[in-house]
Amino acid sequence: MNRFAIFDLDDTLVDSSGAVDRWFIELTEQRNLGAAGLEFLRAEQQRPVSPQESFQAIIDQFGFTESPDELRSIFLDRVPRLSRTFDGVLDSLRELRARGWRTALLTNGTEVDQQPKMRDGLGDLFDVVCFADDEPMRKPDPEIFRLVADRAGTGLDGAWMIGDSLEHDIAGGAAVGMSTIWVSGGRPLQDGGLIPGQVVSSVAEVFPLLHAAR
Secondary structure, eight states: OOOEEEEOOBTTTBOHHHHHHHHHHHHHHHTTOHHHHHHHHHHHHHSOSOHHHHHHHHHHHHTOSSOHHHHHHHHHHHHHHHOOBOTTHHHHHHHHHHTTOEEEEEESSOHHHHGGGOOTTGGGGOSEEEEGGGSSOOTTOHHHHHHHHHHTTOOSTTOEEEESOIIIIIHHHHHTTOEEEEEOTTOOOOTTSOOOSEEESSGGGHHHHHHHOO
């Protein structure tokens, strides 16, 4: 067995969705938007529109003086700083490495955007950290997985991909022959959709599966 595991960052190791909600709460308190304002922000997050459209809708709703780009800059500054590593992740990664595993972090996004989320020595627990938006390709392109494995000095045969995105993490990993674990966050699989190798609700459930892997 190839003891090599590649982890996604957002909503796999780090509670990024929770950070967005913490920013909504912060914004609501700072600008006195009230309970209805917070409800609007949370609903806006669920709308299937571009970030530009969403920030413009928020500006129009509350009469903010910022432009969409300026509000987005505030968002991009605050949300990474409000991110939190899920409980137990740091100790579990240390234990995994102590058992002889190589580990890599592969996240879409730039180093500038993603690095602030990696607190308390998280980045030091990987043999390779790859910010895909700083590379020529990003997940789910098979080449980005091969690039990470090459930098880790190993291959992908028998390796593991762990992430919360079926499209980017699970499909990408499966395309290069990796075993996959989908961190569902309680979401159901869709009929006729991609089937991960294994499904867990939270990243805490991933590590016992890796320890038991043969």
